[in-house]
Amino acid sequence: MDPNFIYHVPLIQHNANRRSRMEQLIPMVNRLQDVFTTMGARFDLDLPQIAVVGSQSAGKSSVLENFVGRDFLPRGSGIVTRRPLILQLIHSPHGEYGEFLHNKGKKFTDFNAIRSEIEDETDRMTGTNKGISRVPINLTVFSPHVLNLTLVDLPGITKVPVGDQPADIETQIRGMILEFISKDNCLVLAVTPANSDLANSDALKLAKEVDPSGLRTIGVITKLDLMDDGTDARDILENKLLPLRRGYIGVVNRSQKDIDGRKDIKAALAAERRFFMTHPAYQHIADRMGTAFLQKTLNLQLTNHIRQCLPQLRNKLQGQMLAMQKEVLEYKSARPDDPQRKTKALMNLVHEVGKEFQSALLGSNLSDVNLQVLTGGAKIANIFHERFPFELVKIEIEDKDMRKQIVIAIKNIRGIRAGLFTPDEAFEYVVQIQIAKYREPVIKCVDLVITELLSIIHQVTERMVRFPHLREESERLITQYLREREQVTKTACLEYVQFQLAYINTNHEDFIGFANAQQRSANESKRRLANQGQVIRKGWLRIQTGGSFLKAKDFFFVLTTESLSWFTDQEEKDKKYMMPLDNLKIKDVDSGIMSRRIQFALFSTEPK
Structure with missing residues (x-):
């Protein structure tokens, strides 16, 4: 052996x-x-x-x-x-x-x-x-x-x-x-x-x-x-x-x-x-x-x-056992059939579920925050701030395509007639088509939010897993309430879109129609008329042509906010020339101590 x-x-x-x-x-x-x-x-x-x-x-x-x-x-x-x-x-x-x-x-x-x-x-x-x-x-x-x-x-x-x-x-x-x-x-x-x-x-x-x-x-x-x-x-x-x-x-x-x-x-x-x-x-x-x-x-x-993993697992398990033993001691002297105890336990459980739901919406503590995916309120915020705007961008129409649609709509509305004015119906019809497209992304946004809320509800009711009937009934009632509010929300959103379809404000500054353009043109004309009679300077002006002083002539000039005009005499009847002062400004020029003439200069406000 x-x-x-x-x-x-x-x-x-x-x-x-x-x-x-x-x-x-x-x-x-x-x-x-x-x-x-x-x-x-x-x-x-x-x-x-x-x-x-x-x-x-x-x-x-x-x-x-x-x-x-x-x-x-x-x-x-x-x-x-x-x-x-x-x-x-x-x-x-x-x-x-x-x-x-x-x-x-x-x-x-x-x-x-x-x-x-x-x-x-x-x-x-x-x-x-x-x-x-x-x-x-x-x-x-x-x-x-x-x-x-x-x-x-x-x-x-x-x-x-x-x-x-x-x-x-x-x-x-x-x-x-x-x-x-x-x-x-x-x-x-x-x-x-x-x-x-x-x-x-x-x-x-x-x-x-x-x-x-x-x-x-x-x-x-x-x-x-x-x-x-x-x-x-x-x-x-x-x-x-x-x-x-x-x-x-x-x-x-x-x-x-x-x-x-x-x-x-x-x-x-x-x-x-x-x-x-x-x-x-x-x-x-x-x-x-x-x-x-x-x-x-x-x-x-x-x-x-x-x-x-056993050492770490054992420590966590022992920690939970100590917590459970402490909780058992609290219930040691309690009567299981005490209605008050049952009611208190039920209310505490419902309160804990409510707190978890609120925490899921408002945000988690740093100790248990998810570092991989968005959850709860963060995901709902992402739906509103990123997903919903993205869906809206997808339905936007290019300016070139919109102009083309408007031109075609104008021609179809006029038929064989040659119109002098642009019909408002063409603009309103094209805009209504675009507004109506908002229905789908709005409803889709509501569906995404409801789906996430239902997911949160199912997650937080895991606290009731020891009471399956209570959990099932709680989920049923909450889900039923959410579905009811879902229909109300969708109806309100669709009604808001319908409000926008009912009246098209063509006077809005972003509208591409002519109402604002005409209004701005009228305001500009009024401003010009108001400033046209404001005379800044009057007097005799010597205009020299060429390099010879002998060719200089005297004219009576009138300087207003809109133009510089000169006449043959002070009666201002025989106008020789008028120079508009677009983008021009006036400034005084120092004429020196020995000179008694008043001098000024005109200069352009636009860079060369």
Whole structure:
């Protein structure tokens, strides 16, 4: 017998026990996640987790289904994942089934039923109009074929609204994703298809915003089998192009044709393995590619990540426990059936919700301000000050086009007649068309504000999560009130636009018609007539022509505010010449001590 065997056995047992304890870390965090979700936002902790981020059709759902080995996620066109899905995978030798946190105790052994339940629960919260919600769905899958793992499947990044989705759907999804991946304890699984430009990857761009150094980001490259002939992703997978600290892993998912043909996932995983083993660009790294290696890597990295976060997590949890124990002592002597106590608790809860709503509108404290996206009142202010003016600019017409429309309108109103005066109807008609275009951006602005207010309401009522009926009824009443005020607001806005259409003020200084021009012309004429008779100087003036003093002649001149005129005599009947004094001014000139003549000079006010 090996004499060192006596030392090896305790070491092996120690390592086995250590691995066993490490394997329990992920289920422990899963239980904490379920408890905090049930108890509400006030018990929320920054738990270690992995968030799956990617654009639509990047292959996120296929990667998750490959982990489980079953088809269980909704599929279709447009946005399919419309609520965050917290997927907890638990290695269990006792069969395959799933459980939902909102339907505790019911085991789903049919994975098609799991898909239907996800769809129904999504529609229950968001409706059937492709809307999204930040409230997650918690699903736990028990299976002997999975490793302990927790993933958060987030909605795919989209840029074009579908159906009744709001126009800012891209901003909403982006805000939701950043809300998850901005947390320091969240690892980011950035999924990018290989047949797209990696430099323009939406997933990597978002990950870089919150993780500039790439410490928390894991890259996943899908659709390697769909790349053009003669191209490969070798530099990416070897972490040479846009390197990440945790590197990249390539996978090959089932194609849409395989999914429609119900190709077995096990067969697909075997085909994936053959692809990497036989492809000349990936043979040397085949052991570090594929779904199986990705799942092992994520299990190991999440376990290590949880171990690193445990001290900080323990301190926060102990702090919340002390706060809860203090609160329990306050209720220790209270009677649960005391009506006054119930009423006081209800009023305190409603008051807290009101304070949070007010805080969301007026602004957050610096300690908990969101540094990634605009929220609450800031987003509403952005709608008024940036989004609404932008919508107005889009409907403005060029001056050239407006003049053209006015000319055409004038001609159409005159018909075959040659008019002397311009008809006001032409101007009014063109202006009314422009004013009527304001209806759409005004209503759109109201819709955006209402959407944000509803989002704030749903967020602040999370304090009532322990009382689901109270929360549901509160949201219903507040939403009903908002919808009523929405209709009143839209009616008032449309009436204001209608007021502007009812009367066109052509005397406004900004109007391009002739009323102001005629008025200004009349005022100018009155001013000239008033100043025409004001004589400044009179007297004899000697005008010399040429260089000879003998050719000089004397004339009687009259200098007024408008002109300089000279006559043959003082009777001012025979006018020889009149020189207008436009842009000219008069000033006295020093004639010297010995001279008795009065001298003056005329000069121009315009620069040469």
